[in-house]
Amino acid sequence: MRKPCCDKEGTNKGAWSKQEDQKLIDYIRIHGEGCWRSLPKAAGLDRCGKSCRLRWINYLRPDIKRGNFGQDEEDLIIKLHALLGNRWSLIAGRLPGRTDNEVKNYWNSHIRRKLISMGIDPNNHRLNQIPPIAFSQPN
């Protein structure tokens, strides 16, 4: 039986406060990214290491490009998804300043919907042969 990654008792959960963000930024600025497990204690944060890592990678890193995806980025995501599937970290690696979480969210909320409305199966990127109406016909 594997131990949990962190002590569930006594660690904060949910949205990060400005103070917590600042502590994490300050710590990483001085010591760099390193051992996530020991980082929270060293930085004075009541969070688990995973939570710190996620917060840093997805939100606090200075090279993150925030805001809407451009048409070129969207096209690239679609192409890469067709090639790689749900390998979000690989896809994000090809998009400078974008994170896997951001790409995954954008795919699920925008692109997937768009492809479905165009009659394209977002899983295999092929045109659906059977019109959706056929599924609602009993027998």
Place this chain on the structure above:
DNA sequence: AAGGCTGTCAACCGCACGTCT
């Protein structure tokens, strides 16, 4: 104006994988 619905996004959870002992 208010209550319900829907979409978006930050964050958590559990598993997989690589490394170390």
Place this chain on the structure above:
DNA sequence: AAGACGTGCGGTTGACAGCCT
């Protein structure tokens, strides 16, 4: 070789804002 440990990844959830009726 095998188990323990730390980290990374993908799926999923929950909060919240904006839209609709």
